[in-house]
Amino acid sequence: MLEEESPKNHDEQALSQNESSRREGFCHCIQIPIHWLRMLATEMHWSFVFGVVVVYGISQGMGGALARVSTEYYMKDVQKVQPSEAQIYSGITYIPWLVKPLWGLLTDVVPILGYRRRPYFVLAGFLGITSMLFLSLHKSLHLLFALLSLTAGSAGVAIADVTVDACVAQNSNTHPSLAADMQSLCALSASVGALLGFVISGVLVHLLGSKGVFGLLTIPAGLVFLVGIVLNEPHIPNFAYGQVNRKFLDAVKAMWTTLKCPDVWRPCVYMYLSLAMSLNIHEGLFYWYTDSKAGPSFSQETVGYIFSVGSVGSLLGALLYQNSLKDHPFRDLLFWTQLLYGLSGMLDLMLVLRLNLKMGVPDYFFIVIDEGVSQMIGRLKWMPLLVLSSKLCPPGIEGTFFALLMSIDNMGVLSSSWAGGLLLHFLKVTRNRFDNLWLAILIRNALRVAPLCLLFLVPRNDPKSEILSTKKGTKISESENIELVSLVNSADDR
Secondary structure (H helix, E strand, C coil): CHHHHHHHHHHHHHHHHHHHHHHHHHHHHHHHHHHHHHHHHHHHCHHHHHHHHHHHHHHHHHHHHHHHHHHHHHHHHHCCCCHHHHHHHHHHCCHHHCCHHHHHHHHHHCCECCECCHHHHHHHHHHHHHHHHHHHHCCCCCHHHHHHHHHHHHHHHHHHHHHHHHHHHHHHHHCHHHHHHHHHHHHHHHHHHHHHHHHHHHHHHHHHHHHHHHHHCHHHHHHHHHHHHHCCCCCCCCCCHHHHHHHHHHHHHHHHHHHCCHHHHHHHHHHHHHHHCCCCCHHHHHHHHCCCCCCCCCCHHHHHHHHHHHHHHHHHHHHHHHHHHCCCCHHHHHHHHHHHHHHHCHHHHHHHCCHHHHCCCCHHHHHHHHHHHHHHHHHHHHHHHHHHHHHCCCCCCHHHHHHHHHHHHHHHHHHHHHHHHHHHHHCCCCCCCCCCHHHHHHHHHHHHHHHHHHHHHCCCCCCCCCCCCCCCCCCCCCCCCCCCHHHHHHHHHC
């Protein structure tokens, strides 16, 4: 009997060991991000991590997803505008992102009540709350006032973004080994937040309408307001406000001195052109998605689910960059991501030409693949640009200069949006006419590959190496936080 029971005992022990190893593996997968977040919170205080998660994850991620879907249906069904007009209007609401250096200058040189960052989070939350309430409660809002409200809400998000970017850039200088981790935290927060937002966006638009969703967007704005209250920041007593004008001039001079460095302006030119040449024709595709005759006539819920798959792709791109690609040289990584970005646009062309149906692939399945692949490659293309931008920030005016770099990028996005709207108008793509949409996609795809010719503007450095050199022994005064003596000297030596 003992000899017969012995093999059974061995089998039971093996099964129990397999189950325990699976549990340990599952727990290990959960513990890794928790330990990572604890490490960041320990190194840079929990309120910083909380602020990044709120601004990037809840405000820009989830709130941005809800705002995107609700705004598109608001323009299409409530305001009833053409796709080319909607593309232009989306660019108008993006204008507050172009003046990010102004918000950055304010956060760097004009503290309020002794704080440089906290009051601007409070202001951003207030703008978001008031603008979204106005949009949601007004029954028949004129297009002009609707655009003003959407622009004000965008300004609130932009102010919060530049303020948290200042915190990220400042911590990137004090903790250079964690610069890529901080950008990964921003990207992962935005991707997870956008995923959750897109999953529920279509359902919420269907149940509450686009204006009802605008009312819900007061919640992310309220959390941004809360960040301004809890953020850990040193108090600056007896600030000399009479020197604000001089500090503004010093900041502008320091930024200009930095921009004249070839190591800075060359990547800036590439970042702008790579974004501007990737024409944004999304509104034309969105109108086609939801058209009952020419397109597949996707419902509101389906559109939200499709965008959520794009968020999964974006999240996978951020994870892939964090785990495998974050140490690769900038130029090599941008070559492959830019090339793949252009090739991925061919999936849109196949969809609009209905080639997927000829291959027996349903519209929903094909567009899910299209959206996921495009967003993943777009995130892989964007991540090294963000890390490169943080490496170009001189100590002392991190918020201002990072905002300037992001403003250059946003100018590229705006140029892309307006150029895409003009292309749709020129090709006569309207609310119910999509004959030339395929040609717009083909032109966009060709222009996406063109920036490969400009990669010589990007440094060959990897993310762990320094791009801006400063003289040893020179420290930036935290109280002044604006005198770039070492940087100016280094630039003059060149």
